[in-house]
Amino acid sequence: MTDVYFQNLSHALQQAGTCTPTLVIDxxxxxxxxxxxxxxxxxxxxxxxxxxxxxxxxxxxxxxxxxxxxxxxxxxxxxxxxxxxxxxxxxxxxxxxxxxxxxxxxxxxxxxxxxxxxxxxxxxxxxxxxxxxxxxxxxxxxxxxxxxxxxxxxxxxxxxxxxxxxxxxxxxxxxxxxxxxxxxxxxxxxxxxxxxxxxxxxxxxxxxxxxxxxxxxxxxxxxxxxxxxxxxxxxxxxxxxxxxxxxxxxxxxxxxxxxxxxxxxxxPTDFDVFTLEHHQPACFIATPVLKVVERPEIPMAPLLSSFMRLLRQLPARGAYLYGGNWLASPCYPEGSEQTSFLGKSSNQELYSLPADSSIKQDDFFFFRPTQSEAVFLQFGNIAVYEHGRISDWWPAFRYPKDFDEASASAPLHSSVKQS
Missing domain, CATH: 3.20.20.10 (Alanine racemase)
Incomplete structure (x- = not known):
């Protein structure tokens, strides 16, 4: 996967009007x-x-x-x-x-x-x-x-x-x-x-x-x-x-x-194993970049922030994302990492950016899910990417309308034996 691949995918999502975290299948x-x-x-x-x-x-x-x-x-x-x-x-x-x-x-x-x-x-x-x-x-x-x-x-x-x-x-x-x-x-x-x-x-x-x-x-x-x-x-x-x-x-x-x-x-990344070397990653999380920040700091600690930056414990540049805390690993921009000093966030998570990254506000940041079974259910409709565009939207599983845990204890009818 190259930068061009993700840039093209980002363009396709923007053309489709995507503006929230989205699960994409290539x-x-x-x-x-x-x-x-x-x-x-x-x-x-x-x-x-x-x-x-x-x-x-x-x-x-x-x-x-x-x-x-x-x-x-x-x-x-x-x-x-x-x-x-x-x-x-x-x-x-x-x-x-x-x-x-x-x-x-x-x-x-x-x-x-x-x-x-x-x-x-x-x-x-x-x-x-x-x-x-x-x-x-x-x-x-x-x-x-x-x-x-x-x-x-x-x-x-x-x-x-x-x-x-x-x-x-x-x-x-x-x-x-x-x-x-x-x-x-x-x-x-x-x-x-x-x-x-x-x-x-x-x-x-x-x-x-x-x-x-x-x-x-x-x-x-x-x-x-x-x-x-x-x-x-x-x-x-x-x-x-x-x-x-x-x-x-x-x-x-x-x-x-x-x-x-x-x-x-x-x-997903849990299946990066030798038996699947001939397979390609085909699912990604795309999420908008809300803010690109230079020299992010720890609140109330500018000197400590500078010292930690020298030790490479704080990034020189970072991006706050729309959402976060998924079972996923960043894959674009390559070399990005979740920063630990503010901890995990499901609202606006901060990721470091490599020095040569040109990503900017409103661009898409990409992750590879670690698994599919739980992650796919978090994003509603799945964007289907083919031939350089989003060609369809596939809904994820939903509970049946009449599924009600509270009614599970009700008998089928009076003649049913309770085992």
């Missing part, structure tokens, strides 16, 4: 990242978009069209409702185990939708379960609702963040599902984000990847042993992540069949 860079993903998917894998990392319906729709998938993963009850409302043809896998109260709340909401709601939870929704106590709670809920639930079991393939381990508890989960008229086994989910972070002293990413694959294979073997060979056919065997998906090739198809990723497509 659509051409996004496309190139999608192409990299498709190269891996073409090895034979299905693709599930991790919606929390790209929380915008038009953005998801665009990627769904480009990749030919209708599979989504979500992690938040209101956003599950939002996806069902706006993408009713999607197949949705919960990315983390939810309290049974959240599942009950979903069915309460879904039952209140109009007859035109064409999303079928029995066919299109996989609840993620990580232990047998929760599995039994869900079975009681399904019985009380007189509905069937598709269950995906969270398995521990090395991250050690919970989930089933191979052995008796997993075998018991398979038995419970197989004997239940309310539950069906939809798949397994083994998240392995640790792989790219394992240091060489502990064997490095190759050893971690091989061990994760071997562990996953042992779970699949256990399904075959307890439920029969045919039980594995058609299961969603989900794995992968933004930092690991490029590691998968056709040799892994015998173990897993579906990869999940999303952040890699916009590449």
């Amino acid at each position: 659509k051409e860079r996004l496309d190139r990242n999608i192409d990299q993903l498709i190269n891996v998917l073409n090895r034979g894998f299905d693709y599930r978009i991790v919606a929390k990392s790209l929380p915008s319906i038009p953005l998801l729709q665009y990627i769904m069209r480009r990749t030919g998938t209708h599979r989504l993963m979500t992690f938040h009850l209101p956003f599950l409702m939002h996806l069902v409302e706006h993408l009713p043809a999607a197949d949705i896998l919960l990315g983390k185990p939810m309290p049974v109260a959240a599942a009950r709340r979903f069915y309460q909401w879904h039952s209140a939708q109009t007859a035109s709601m064409c999303f079928s939870p029995e066919m299109q929704l996989q609840w993620l379960i990580d232990n047998n106590d929760r599995l039994k709670q869900y079975e009681l809920l399904a019985q009380g609702l007189n509905t069937k639930m598709r269950i995906s079991l969270e398995i521990d393939v090395g991250l050690h963040r919970g989930g089933y381990k191979t052995g008796d508890e997993f075998a018991e989960a398979l038995r419970i599902i197989a004997s239940s008229p309310w539950l069906s086994l939809a798949g397994l989910m083994g998240y392995e984000a640790h792989i790219s972070k394992i240091p060489a002293a502990l064997g490095g990413h190759e050893k971690a990847f091989n061990e994760a694959q071997a562990t996953y294979a042992s779970f699949v073997d256990q399904v075959r042993q307890h439920l029969g060979k045919s039980a594995v056919e058609g299961l969603c065997l989900n794995t992968g992540g933004s930092s690991t998906y490029p590691l998968y090739d056709d040799e892994n198809l015998g173990v897993v069949n579906e990869l999940a990723t999303a952040s890699a497509l916009v590449k």
